[in-house]
Amino acid sequence: MRDLIPPSSSYxxxxTRVAQYFDATATRVWERLTSDAPVSRIRQTVREGRDAMRALMLAQLPGDLRGARVLDAGCGTGAxxxxxxxxGAxxxxxxxxxxxxxxxxxRLPQTLAGRVDFRAGDMLAANLGRFDHVIAMDSLIYYTRPDLEAALDALSARAGSVVFTVAPRTPLLMAMWHAGRMLPRADRSPSMIPHDWRRMNVAGLDRVGRVSRGFYISECLRVAS
Known part of the structure; x- marks a missing residue:
């Protein structure tokens, strides 16, 4: 493992930009997307892709998590x-x-209320403590490779395993990324930054698999201490 690097100004x-986007612009979209409400065909593929990715990620953790402490880093609407x-986590x-x-x-069922500590803040905050497992679904996809690598170093230093996603460098995603950069700055949502996981300098990194459903394409990776 490299020496831990504190979050950079770019991180x-x-x-900040992603937080402002979700709170000011995208809250209603994500509330609907992550529910059973009807959505467009395009958003339906995103919903299906996210459901499949969440299942893939959770399959990397034990079925019985009693006694385990787990960080849901970028919990979104909490599924x-x-x-x-x-x-049991x-x-x-x-x-x-x-x-x-x-x-x-x-949305959390009342029967589970005592098992989840909800917080608004930074997933890298030191006061969160140590964990047996970390999952970070589509919450690291906006960062440059140096910031992504530093974040993974920070998370893996205090967890037995980290399961996370990146946007893979596919031709479709690269085309979407370049098209997004051509939009006026005021019209841009936070842009995913596609990565080739094989070029990432992260100790213990392994590929789990890819989910591709229409407009949802994401790579699941795992770091084990």
């Missing part, structure tokens, strides 16, 4: 947190968007 800038709690569910955390808290 902080990206985190993974609820399943982790149902397996003590879950810290954190997201940079307070509005998404509010939705996640409201």
């Amino acid at each position: 902080d800038d990206t985190r 993974a947190s609820a399943e982790l709690a149902a397996r 003590d879950v810290t569910a954190i997201d940079i968007s307070p509005k998404l955390v509010e939705i996640a808290r409201a």
Whole structure:
């Protein structure tokens, strides 16, 4: 493992930009996308892809998580947190968007309320403590490779395993990325940064698999201490 590098100014800038986007623009979209409400065909593929990816990621953790402490880093509207709690884990569910955390808290079944600690803030905050497992579904996809590598170093230093996703460098995603950079700055949502996982300098990194459903394409990776 490399010497731990504190979050950079670019990491902080990206985190702030993503938080502002979800709280000011995308909360209602994500609330609907992550529910059973009807959506467009394009968003339906995203919903299906996210459901498949969440299942793939959770399959990397033990079925029985009683006694385990798990960090849901970028919990969004809380679907993974609820399943982790149902397996018996003590879950810290954190997201940079307070509005998404509010939705996640409201959706959690009352029978699981004592098992999930919801927080709004930075997944790398030192005061979160140590964990047996970390999952980070589509919450690291906006960062440059140096910031991504530093974040993974920080997470893996305090967890037995980290399961996370990146946007793979496929021709489609690269075309979408370049097209997004041509939009006026005011019209841009936070842009995913595609990565080739084989070029990432992260100790213990392994590929789990890829999920591709229409407009949802994501690579699942795992770091084991």
